[in-house]
Amino acid sequence: MFCPYCRNADSRVVDSRLADDGSAIRRRRQCPQCGRRFSTVETTTLSVIKRSGAGEPFSRSKIINGVRKACQGRPVTEDDLALLAQEVEENIRASGVAEIDAHEVGLAILEPLRQLDQIAYLRFASVYQGFESLDDFEEAIGTLRRQNEDTGQRVPTGLQRPLTAH
Numbered sequence: 001m002f003c004p005y006c007r008n009a010d011s012r013v014v015d016s017r018l019a020d021d022g023s024a025i026r027r028r029r030q031c032p033q034c035g036r037r038f039s040t041v042e043t044t045t046l047s048v049i050k051r052s053g054a055g056e057p058f059s060r061s062k063i064i065n066g067v068r069k070a071c072q073g074r075p076v077t078e079d080d081l082a083l084l085a086q087e088v089e090e091n092i093r094a095s096g097v098a099e100i101d102a103h104e105v106g107l108a109i110l111e112p113l114r115q116l117d118q119i120a121y122l123r124f125a126s127v128y129q130g131f132e133s134l135d136d137f138e139e140a141i142g143t144l145r146r147q148n149e150d151t152g153q154r155v156p157t158g159l160q161r162p163l164t165a166h
């Protein structure tokens with residue numbers, strides 16, 4: 001790797017440490033020619049295999065773009081989206097795979113998105129999982145309600161169950 005300051009072809013590692021919970025190594029390097037220091041980050045490559053069979057490098061910005069549409073009009077910030085994409089990448093990397101199907105990337109998005117915003121989750125799931133009828137929505141909402149009851153999470157406005165008489 002060339003020194004970014006003087007383009008010298010050689011550099012010396014002066015420090016190495018684990019980063020991102022061990023999924024990356026950060027190296028501090030020094031150029032023997034100009035003496036300046038710079039950092040490199042080493043991670044395993046992570047490829048996403050598309051339906052066509054072609055692979056492309058995993059990209060957080062693709063995750064963000066895919067989820068952003070489902071979040072339109074919802075109280076979700078760009079920071080929330082960046083954190084979600086980071087969580088998706090960390091979860092996939094933690095599973096130790098070097099390649100992942102695009103379909104499984106979608107699956108890996110569902111859970112963090114559910115925790116971020118349930119309406120955005122329903123929108124994303126309806127497209128991603130190909131909801132075809134009201135029954136599909138009803139089933140997904142039913143699952144959300146059960147999970148909300150388990151965790152004591154508030155049901156979003158509009159999804160509240162009508163009060164039942166006891």
Ligand SMILES: [Zn+2]
Pocket residue numbers: 003004005006007008031032033034035036
């Ligand atoms: Zn240099």
